[in-house]
Amino acid sequence: xxxxxxxxxxxxxxxxxxxxxxxxxxxxxxxxxxxxxxxxxxxxxxxxxxxxxxxxxxxxxxxxxxxxxxxxxxxxxxxxxxxxxxxxxxxxxxxxxxxxxxxxxxxxxxxxxxxxxxxxxxxxxxxxxxxxxxxxxxxxxxxxxxxxxxxxxxxxxxxxxxxxxxxxxxxxxxxxxxxxxxxxxxxxxxxxxxxxxxxxxxxxxxxxxxxxxxxxxxxxxxxxxxxxxxxxxxxxxxxxxxxxxxxxxxxxxxxxxxxxxxxxxxxxxxxxxxxxxxxxxxxxxxxxxxxxxxxxxxxxxxxxxxxxxxxxxxxxxxxxxxxxxxxxxxxxxxxxxxxxx
Numbered sequence: 001x002x003x004x005x006x007x008x009x010x011x012x013x014x015x016x017x018x019x020x021x022x023x024x025x026x027x028x029x030x031x032x033x034x035x036x037x038x039x040x041x042x043x044x045x046x047x048x049x050x051x052x053x054x055x056x057x058x059x060x061x062x063x064x065x066x067x068x069x070x071x072x073x074x075x076x077x078x079x080x081x082x083x084x085x086x087x088x089x090x091x092x093x094x095x096x097x098x099x100x101x102x103x104x105x106x107x108x109x110x111x112x113x114x115x116x117x118x119x120x121x122x123x124x125x126x127x128x129x130x131x132x133x134x135x136x137x138x139x140x141x142x143x144x145x146x147x148x149x150x151x152x153x154x155x156x157x158x159x160x161x162x163x164x165x166x167x168x169x170x171x172x173x174x175x176x177x178x179x180x181x182x183x184x185x186x187x188x189x190x191x192x193x194x195x196x197x198x199x200x201x202x203x204x205x206x207x208x209x210x211x212x213x214x215x216x217x218x219x220x221x222x223x224x225x226x227x228x229x230x231x232x233x234x235x236x237x238x239x240x241x242x243x244x245x246x247x248x249x250x251x252x253x254x255x256x257x258x259x260x261x262x263x264x265x266x267x268x269x270x271x272x273x274x275x276x277x278x279x280x281x282x283x284x285x286x287x288x289x290x291x292x293x294x295x296x297x298x299x300x301x302x303x304x305x306x307x308x309x310x311x312x313x314x315x316x317x318x319x320x321x322x323x324x325x326x327x328x329x330x331x332x333x334x335x336x337x338x339x340x341x
Contacts, residue, residue, distance in 0.1 A: 035217055036205060042220065044231040045201040046194055049117070054186035057169040062187025064165060065180060067338040070155060071138060072099040073145030079137070079184065082109040085336045088283040088328075089113040089191065094291030099145035106142075107257070108291035113331070114279045116189040118235030123289045124260050125238060125274045131185035135177075149177035156180070193329035195279065200326070208326055215323025218316055223308045233278035233327060240272050241289070244309045247271065250302045251292040259289070282325045296321055 054062075065071060066079045082096040082105075083089045089111035095104040107123050112130070115121065121133035137143040138152065146152050156162045156175050166175045169183060199207040208216065219225065228234045238260060241247045248256050260269040273289050286292065287299040300317050304310040312320070 035213060036200070036203070038220060039216060040201060042225040042229045043197075043201055043233070045198040046192055046231060047198065047202060049231050051189070051192065054189050055169065057165075058183050058186035059190055061162075061165040061169045062183035062185070063335075064161070064339050065184050066187050067340055070159070071144055071146070071152065073147065074099050076101075077144065079112075079134070080338070082137070082143075083112040085112075085191070085331060088280045088330065089115075090284045092285060094286050096143075098140075098142045100142075103142050106255075107289050108286065110276060111280060111284045112188050113191045113193070114232055114277055115191075115235075116185070117192070117232035118274075118277060119237070120235075120274055123273050124263050126263060129185065130188045131181045134181045134184040134188075138180075152180065153177055191331055191335070193331050195327050195329035197326045198329075208323075211319055211322045212326050213323075215319035215321070218312075218320050219323055222304060222310050222312070222316075222320070224303075224320075227275045227307070228278050234275045235277040237275050238269075238272045239275050239307070240270075242271055242306050245306055247288075247302075247306055250306060251288060251290070253288075253290050253292045255290065257289055278324060279327045280329065282321075282328045296324070300324075 069075045069078045069081075071078060076099045077097070082091050084091050090109055094108060095106065096109045097104055110123070115133070116130050119128075121127040121130060122136065127133040127136060138146050139148070153175055156166075162175060166179060170176075170179050173179065196207045219228075227237065227239050230236055241259065247253070257273075258270050260272040261267070263269075281287075282296060285296065286294045287296070293299045293302065297317050300320050301312065304312045304317070
């Protein structure tokens with residue numbers, strides 16, 4: 001009788017343990033499912049966006065133009081000089097050098113990867129599309145230093161390679177300034193590699209590790225999704241840099257940039273900038289409009305304080321950064337190879 005009771009107690013205990021483990025596993029599954037469900041409310045994978053594939057002839061032409069230093073007055077820089085595709089579409093410099101030796105831009109060069117997903121271009125949003133954006137640096141005397149549209153068109157008309165490439169892409173219309181911009185934009189619209197976070201949003205929960213998932217939960221709970229959401233994780237709105245305190249006291253910026261105010265002259269626009277997208281943020285340092293912060297953990301700490309009034313712990317910041325690294329993705333090696341090399 002005693003033996004039967006002992007066996008019965010053992011079986012009950014075993015079943016209880018199994019049930020507890022099962023319940024525990026269910027809780028883990030439910031938590032994971034809830035996080036993915038919540039994430040899908042705020043973010044979209046690239047696959048969910050209807051991205052029209054550009055004409056291959058326009059893309060080929062655009063790649064040549066992107067890498068060609070003849071698109072600068074003295075022939076010293078190309079689009080790739082400031083937006084280097086070997087380093088995720090940036091040059092990792094605080095301010096990029098211009099065509100004339102000793103000249104520099106006054107704002108940090110953002111990445112061109114995923115730029116076509118953004119609602120506006122430049123830190124002050126003065127261009128709407130990547131095609132419109134391309135004209136800015138080309139005609140800027142500090143950047144590409146091309147005097148006017150005619151100068152560049154005349155220069156390219158003398159190049160046999162471009163006579164052929166423009167004919168393939170645009171037929172009899174040939175080499176025009178509009179077509180130059182259109183081709184560069186077509187090439188840039190192909191710069192959208194898939195990240196691990198895209199795979200996670202598509203349902204592959206193993207695409208993120210546990211630390212990255214905690215970072216994702218922290219990203220949502222801290223309110224980062226207010227500005228950094230959607231497929232581009234930003235790039236859709238303006239926001240004041242320094243909602244709760246003056247930004248320059250935290251970034252130690254040498255110059256106080258007035259942001260959108262410089263265009264609108266509206267007092268309400270002071271210190272407003274385009275919200276940058278966070279894709280590849282791990283690689284696109286230094287951070288902010290003036291490249292004033294080199295370290296991503298420090299940048300996250302500053303953003304939490306200035307934009308959400310959150311005093312995050314070192315662990316919380318580390319988890320947020322771990323999540324942000326899941327947004328990294330690189331373009332194929334052949335895209336990084338200049339057609340002139």
